[in-house]
Amino acid sequence: MCGIVGLFIKDPKLEPQLGAMLAEMLDVMCDRGPDSAGFAVYGSGSDGTVKLTLRGPAGTDFAAIGAALGHAVTARDTHAVLTVPAADEAATRAAIAGRFPEISVVGAGSRMELYKEVGLPADVARRFKLETMSGTHAIGHTRMATESAVTTDGAHPFSTGPDQCLVHNGSLSNHAGLRRRLEREGLTLTTENDSEVAAAYLTYRMRQGDTLGQALEHSLGDLDGFYTFVVGTESGFGVLRDPIACKPAVMAETDEYVAFGSEYRALAGLPGIENARVWEPEPAKVYFWDRAA
Incomplete structure (x- = not known):
């Protein structure tokens, strides 16, 4: 329905x-x-940057992930928004996949943030x-x-x-x-x-x-x-x-x-x-x- x-x-x-x-x-x-x-x-968004909305298991330390990747992060429950220079998006996605395989990227854009849960x-x-x-x-x-x-x-x-x-x-x-x-x-x-x-x-x-x-x-x-x-x-x-x-x-x-x-x-x-x-x-x-x- x-x-x-x-x-x-x-x-x-x-x-x-x-x-x-x-x-x-x-x-x-x-x-x-x-x-x-x-x-x-x-x-809101900033020119030349991309917001990556991340999703992780309950209890994920998104602050530590942001620090490890060298980018600003804002956590909301099981999701977080990682703001990266547009030129670094591909490299950041590759780093997430390689170093944090439990994390999914559910959305990306200059202004969009995306959240969903059961x-x-x-x-x-x-x-x-x-x-x-x-x-x-x-x-x-x-x-x-x-x-x-x-x-x-x-x-x-x-x-x-x-x-x-x-x-x-x-x-x-x-x-x-x-x-x-x-x-x-x-x-x-x-x-x-x-x-x-x-x-x-x-x-x-x-x-x-x-x-x-x-x-x-x-x-x-x-x-x-x-x-x-x-x-x-x-x-x-x-x-x-x-x-x-x-x-x-x-x-x-x-x-x-x-x-x-x-x-x-x-x-x-x-x-x-x-x-x-x-x-x-x-x-x-x-x-x-x-x-x-």
Whole structure:
């Protein structure tokens, strides 16, 4: 079943409240996906640096890892953000794989931080202190694992490109064949989740020169199944439902923000929602907002 939420802040005055607003939305969606949860937040960044979001076993000494690698690190429960010069990213990834094989890199980008864990979504949000985070946009997911095991690896969001991530409600019927095609094109997929295939497909299309909007449009022909995608990039936030649109979805827009929820109740606590334009996104139509526009 799963639940999806997303926020795109249009008024900078609301940026400090982004995490608190998203945390409330995830809390409301707990009963749509009580197995695990995750979210990606697009906050501040520095030119010439990359944030690597790391995940490790409970009790990992991330401060010691950061010191050993010679880079600044900020720990949050089982995850940490390691900030490295962009020129050192490949070498740092190699050092992590060689010296700390128990550590996974779950996301990377100039602004994106990505967190996910097994557990009730409200508890996951509290563990990572989502309510304290600020930024311009964020997406989140609450998972009901109907087709695979309840694991952190299977939790959303999935990120397969810099500052890019995806959450998904639904199921893809052609993901196995598409996985093989993407792997032949050089993409690395680490789980059996069809949602990671969808994320990798968008990464592949964007490497071919597509914008995110164009990649989503191409997915309508290349992905088979029923799905709702909410996608984040460094500067934008996108939504797409399949041509049948059997999965629930609702959106709201005010002068201050754009919001997405699997159900309206996820949006009901947002400031000014009573004055929002509220609608159900149309099937097979790409919706996209970009802070650079």
